[in-house]
Each structure stands twice: as C-alpha cells, then as structure tokens.
Amino acid sequence: MSAQLIDGKQIAAAIREEIKAEVEEMNAGTGKVPGLATVLVGTRKDSQTYVRMKKKACKKAGIASFGHDLPEDISQEELLKIVRELNANNDVHGILVQLPLPDHIDEETILGAINLEKDVDGFHPINIGRLSMKRREPLFVPCTPKGCIELLDRTGVEIEGKRAVVLGRSNIVGLPVAMLLLHRNATVSICHSRTNDLPGVVREADILVAAVGRAEMVRGDWVKPGVVVIDVGMNAIDDPTSERGYRLTGDVAFDEVKEVASAITPVPGGVGPMTIAMLLRNTTDSAKHYLKIV
DSSP states (O other): OOOEEOOHHHHHHHHHHHHHHHHHHHHHHHSOOOEEEEEEESOOHHHHHHHHHHHHHHHHHTOEEEEEEEOTTOOHHHHHHHHHHHHHOTTOOEEEEOSOOOTTSOHHHHHHHSOGGGOTTSOSHHHHHHHTSTTOOOSOOOHHHHHHHHHHHHTTOOOTTOEEEEEOOOTTTHHHHHHHHHHTTOEEEEEOTTOTTHHHHHTTOSEEEEOSOOTTOBOGGGSOTTOEEEEOOOEEEEOTTSTTSEEEEOSBOHHHHTTTOSEEOOSSSSSHHHHHHHHHHHHHHHHHHHTTOO
16 A cells, blocks of 8 residues: 655645745734845856745745845855845845855854844754754754654654654754654654664664665665655656656655555655745744744
8 A cells, every 4th residue: 555645845835825824914014024035155056946946935925035146256254244244134034045155165154154043044053052952942943854844743743752763964954853853752763874784773763754865775675664754865867768868766765665654755746845935934933033923
C-alpha cells in the first residue's frame, strides 16, 4: 500500500492565504504591512532564482519587498553598511542575505550584523544558540527546518516520544531540524558520512528527515514499515527522456520508499514550497512584534 503523499504545495498555499489575510488586517488596522529586504551579492543563477521567487511570494501576500542586488566584488565593509541601513529602516521587518556569499566575505560576520529582531532567516548566532538550549526560545527558526516541522504538524504526525533520524548535519537544515525535533520530545539520532551501519540506524526511524544532498541515497530496504519521510534533498540527475535532459529527485528513492512508508513528501513539491511560506510567516511575525500586535 502506497504512502500518503504530504503535499507541500497545498499546505504552503494554505499558509500563504492565512498570511495574506493577516497582512490585510494589519494594513487595515495600522496602515502598515510587513517588509522584507533581500540582499543578493553576485550573479549566481540559483541565488537569483531563489530571490526572484521570494519577491514574487511577498507580492502575492501583500508584503513589501526591498531588493538589493550587489556586485560580486563588493567589499565586506560596504555590505555591512547596507545591512546596518536596513537594520535602521522601520519599514523593513525582515532581512535576508542570500547565501552563499563570495569567498572574500565572512558569512558569520554578515549574519551576525543583522538585527536579531529582523533575522527572519533564523541564522543569527543568538537565534541558533537559543535553538540549541533547553528552555530557550529563538525569535526566529530557520525556514526550511521550520517548514519540515510544519509539514509534520499539519499532516497530524505525532512527534513526541517518537524515534527521529536526521540524515545530514548541515547548519542550514540538519542541525536545526534535529534541535526542533528534540524540543518536541522526539528521541533524535543525527547521521552523517561517518555513521556506522547507516542503513541500520535509518531503519530505526519513526520519522526520517533526509537532508544529505545525495540523490536517491535512501532505499526501500533502509526504512521500516510505517515511517514518515520528510525529503529535503533536491538533486538533478540525468534523464534523457526529459525535455530538459535531467529530472529533480530527493535524497530518498521515492518509488521504493513510498511502498514502505506511511507518509512521504515528494520532490519537487514537498519541502521546497514550505521554505518560502515560512519566510513569509517569520516576516509577518516580525512585523507584528514591531507593531505590538498580539
């Protein structure tokens, strides 16, 4: 019996409609709307695409968008100056510096310069530090990990007491999503390239979050019956039958695993749409905090 499909597009669309209604109510009551500033350094095509998608999503939700497209060779001090100006702009409630940055710019310095109350990407060292501690609440949680938990919640998956396995330990997804699952009282294992008997550990999971960046790494015999799978991977593999010559796939062998799992996200159409929805959520929450809207 095939698994339930966790439709990230549908869930994200519902969240965006909720946010749109909140923004309309905010505008009617205060004359203000949330504002998101995106900072793009250089001309990476993938980064340009991500920023364009974020601006389009803002427009649809009624959120003001402030774009800064900067040259590849901008100095670190010039970039810091722009971040500080955005910190001081009362119409900007969220600042997103698109990663990765060029090699000559220290990523940690730039992220640390963002006002904590505008860190809607959730990567400020203090927000990450709070996420890593008991009885601490970050102001914002990184968008992709937050989207993973939202998918579980809106699908009715119980997290507390379950065995969760996170495949991957990146700062962007693996580590933060493991902390979120831990805060929700799951028993969490974080797997990586040095994990002994990786399939055996993955097979223990009631909830599996795959975020390792290796196409179709998790096979059908790696998972136990009834597992819930959140596939964060987005990998391009050659496909001569496709018009583009390639197709996108996750870190999970979908056709195999769906026959064993109870629920699974597709790629594309699973976690991806949730990332932008959570960015809009964080930006709207930031504006509410600034405007003192309960």
